[in-house]
Amino acid sequence: MEIQEHSVTTYRVWDPVVRWFHWINVLAVIALSAFGTAILFSKELGMTNDGKVLLKVLHVSCGYVFAANLLLRVVWAFIGTPHARWRALLPSVRALGQGEWRERRQYIGHSPLARVSVTLMLAVLLAMACTGLVLAGTDIYFPPLGPWIAEWVAAAGVAPADVLPYRPDLVDAAAYREMLAFRSPFVLVHEYGFYVLMVLVVGHIGGVAVSEVRNGGALVSAMFTGRKLLSKPPEDG
Template sequence: MSEYKEYVAWDLPTRWFHWINALAVLGLIGTALVILFGDALGLSAPGKVALKSIHVSLGYVMAINLVWRLVWAFLGNRYARWRGILPGGPGYLTVLRAYAASFLSGEPQQYVGHNPLARIGVALLFLLLIVQVATGLVIAGTDLYWPPFGHWFAAWVAAPGVDPSLVVPGATDLIDKASYDAMRAFRRPFVEVHELIFYALVVLIVLHVIAVVATEVHEGGSITSAMFTGRKILSRRPPDAP
């Protein structure tokens, strides 16, 4: 007979990170799709600049939120810390095999924090977000001349005698064409990686939603509501219980 018990799982900063990140990423995906297909949609040049400004602003929100989460991984509760969210460590493969076997048996282990399989997904998500932020900041500097790299790129492309602070998107009369072409060539691999990670993130988000639904159905534990309340209600003693 199952005996339900409530466990404290996600602390408040972790829950705030999750939902801020979710909203920022959804906004970034939406604006990115319009930018990618802007020509087909008839988006004007000023409209594209405005949309890129919104996209980059959301990117700043995601970046600040991500940096905060990386710091909180040193300060949060046991389930928010690095050892609770990343795969690896002593005995990790053993607990991963045990979880996989229990899941396939129809009576999966219930975890207060991330289960061993989910920790792989979390590590991949963090890696993709970090690369996306890094490449996005470079692209923001080359497209809009925004911080932290924008002034450097503006100085690179500014025509002789032109104050780099005057260089803005579309100001073709203020730039040196050869320097601008060189800057765009430097920018190209960052754009390619950024677009590749974009599609990878979309796939990972879909897999994340599927995994949450599957885990909720097969394990229970109020996984979705726990990201609002911070608490899980489990019917079996979890391996990662205090």
């Protein structure tokens, strides 16, 4: 069988900040999802309170790396290279409206459909980072909010710095109930955000695979090398 070779042109697209962000984010999300799932099923796993605290400390430690990495990416979207900026990331109503995405076109940056997927993922990741930081404070009294939360719930005669998770004897019952009511919407968003993120991640991996098979471009290796290989003149050239 004859395989027709097309000549390809190499385009620089993803700068080192984008590539490091992407792979650190992948590793952090895998670790956070694994620890998070264990937290969700801690009762079924028969974990002790000390075991749960350890899981949460590990989850939150990965969470800080994840949140700092995400913050850097958001800043980079304002000041970075052209393909890293919001203009190249946020969905283009014009491209979607004209149905450009249905045709086999090649792009140096994201395709119109990929922009929608990336924007949704960034929004959910930001929601996970913000709610996670609130939970770190309200659950195990970790920074940035932990010291204030401990001050809020500490029982009379207990120093806020001595308040510990799973120690009802160290907290004021009424203040603790109020604090639980305050944190409950954050728990809800964090948990459902996790489910939505898992769906988006599957869509993202599937989308990359389909696009690579249909349109080429060496998308996966581009996230390592920074370069795409295109056989047609790109739409966003």
